[in-house]
Amino acid sequence: MRLKLRSVILLALGLVTGALAAGVIVLYAGFYNVAATHQHFRPTFWLLKTGLRESVERHARGIHVPTLTDPALAQRGLDLYSVQCVQCHGAPGIAPQPFALGLTPVPTNLAHSVRERSSAELYWVLKNGIKMTGMPAWEFRLSEPDLWSVVAFLRELPYLAPEQYVSRVNALRSEPDVNRSQTPISSAGSKFVSDPNVQPAAPGDAERGKRAIEQYACVTCHRIPGIVGAHAPVGPPLERIATRQLIAGFIANTPENMVRWLREPQTMHPRTAMPDLGVTARDASDIAAYLYTLR
Amino acid sequence: MMVSDVRLLFQCVAITLALALTGCGKSAPQPPGIAGDPERGKLLLRQYGCGACHTIPGVAAAKGNVGPPLEAIAARVYLAGVLPNTPANMTRWIRAPQEIDPRTAMPNLQVSESHAQDMVAYLYRLR
Numbered sequence: 409m410r411l412k413l414r415s416v417i418l419l420a421l422g423l424v425t426g427a428l429a430a431g432v433i434v435l436y437a438g439f440y441n442v443a444a445t446h447q448h449f450r451p452t453f454w455l456l457k458t459g460l461r462e463s464v465e466r467h468a469r470g471i472h473v474p475t476l477t478d479p480a481l482a483q484r485g486l487d488l489y490s491v492q493c494v495q496c497h498g499a500p501g502i503a504p505q506p507f508a509l510g511l512t513p514v515p516t517n518l519a520h521s522v523r524e525r526s527s528a529e530l531y532w533v534l535k536n537g538i539k540m541t542g543m544p545a546w547e548f549r550l551s552e553p554d555l556w557s558v559v560a561f562l563r564e565l566p567y568l569a570p571e572q573y574v575s576r577v578n579a580l581r582s583e584p585d586v587n588r589s590q591t592p593i594s595s596a597g598s599k600f601v602s603d604p605n606v607q608p609a610a611p612g613d614a615e616r617g618k619r620a621i622e623q624y625a626c627v628t629c630h631r632i633p634g635i636v637g638a639h640a641p642v643g644p645p646l647e648r649i650a651t652r653q654l655i656a657g658f659i660a661n662t663p664e665n666m667v668r669w670l671r672e673p674q675t676m677h678p679r680t681a682m683p684d685l686g687v688t689a690r691d692a693s694d695i696a697a698y699l700y701t702l703r
Numbered sequence: 704m705m706v707s708d709v710r711l712l713f714q715c716v717a718i719t720l721a722l723a724l725t726g727c728g729k730s731a732p733q734p735p736g737i738a739g740d741p742e743r744g745k746l747l748l749r750q751y752g753c754g755a756c757h758t759i760p761g762v763a764a765a766k767g768n769v770g771p772p773l774e775a776i777a778a779r780v781y782l783a784g785v786l787p788n789t790p791a792n793m794t795r796w797i798r799a800p801q802e803i804d805p806r807t808a809m810p811n812l813q814v815s816e817s818h819a820q821d822m823v824a825y826l827y828r829l830r
Contacts (some may be wrong), residue, residue: 566787677785
């Protein structure tokens with residue numbers, strides 16, 4: 409009996425020491441790739457995502473939420489959002505700025521987050537930011553009423569069609585106010601002009617396309633099999649997209665049309681919430697090649 | 704002392720499990736704005752042939768892949784890529800898709816208001 413117990417303890421000690429040694433080797437040899445172009449492993453992603461969700465849930469407990477139904481409050485929030493938030497998070501039909509597409513984790517589509525988060529949680533994230541994500545803390549940048557005004561606007565965001573967002577922002581900008589930027593926005597979003605001389609490599613490279621999908625923030629709106637973290641239900645899920653007959657509900661699903669849709673969705677359908685992300689011809693062709701593996 | 708401690712532990716585990724199970728068994732409350740009958744809606748989705756174009760969980764033979772799959776459609780932010788997803792908008796879309804988006808391939812199937820509301824009640828269960 410005593411012998412058995414001793415060997416069990418020895419084995420346990422050996423395993424713990426082995427695991428620690430392996431951890432130290434992985435850490436100091438620099439095996440873990442920190443490149444933003446390499447998504448985390450699935451278990452790491454799950455761990456971080458779950459930790460983030462639970463932490464926000466816990467820390468937002470007990471926050472008193474004021475009345476957010478005043479339209480003037482949401483209007484103030486829209487004003488702030490369209491100046492401070494849209495660069496990273498985009499808006500209905502408007503792409504984030506190119507630099508934001510290169511972030512890992514990629515900034516979330518808030519029309520989706522808002523439906524999953526309480527107002528207290530949104531306020532907490534806005535005020536405190538989130539470590540290692542690129543989300544800044546606004547506590548020392550915005551006043552308390554302004555923080556809540558952004559939350560009030562966010563509550564409206566999922567119910568705004570792309571054209572409604574654009575017309576509301578343009579209405580704001582046309583009011584004379586020296587503190588605001590006077591440039592009206594267009595629904596075409598940020599124009600990130602790609603080199604027109606780069607011809608698509610035909611046929612596309614599906615493996616490269618898989619990485620390009622992460623770099624164009626596709627995961628913030630679509631569920632895509634095989635891509636870590638692609639669970640957002642903003643637009644349609646892309647399971648079996650290779651055999652789907654129509655793109656966007658009206659375009660025949662051919663490789664040419666797919667590449668064109670990826671590159672200029674709003675030319676093909678001016679009212680779509682899918683933004684123009686400045687996808688280059690080569691990247692679109694590679695993304696299409698990956699999508700066509702999803703049968 | 705030992706025995707009663709162990710018994711207490713088991714009781715706690717049993718109560719927690721029972722609570723968790725009853726919690727899971729409860730059907731989610733209907734979101735506001737839903738007036739229709741979900742069971743009837745499920746039947747109607749089959750009767751109008753929605754499954755010829757859409758994959759719809761729980762609806763027999765609805766495995767179409769012409770338009771988008773309707774898995775977790777209740778959580779989707781936009782309908783048809785253009786319309787914010789609310790029960791009222793979904794009812795409008797089902798009844799007159801081409802009035803909302805003239806380009807859509809989704810046909811007007813002459814769905815009545817009450818039939819559309821029943822369908823919406825079922826589709827809003829898909830989270």
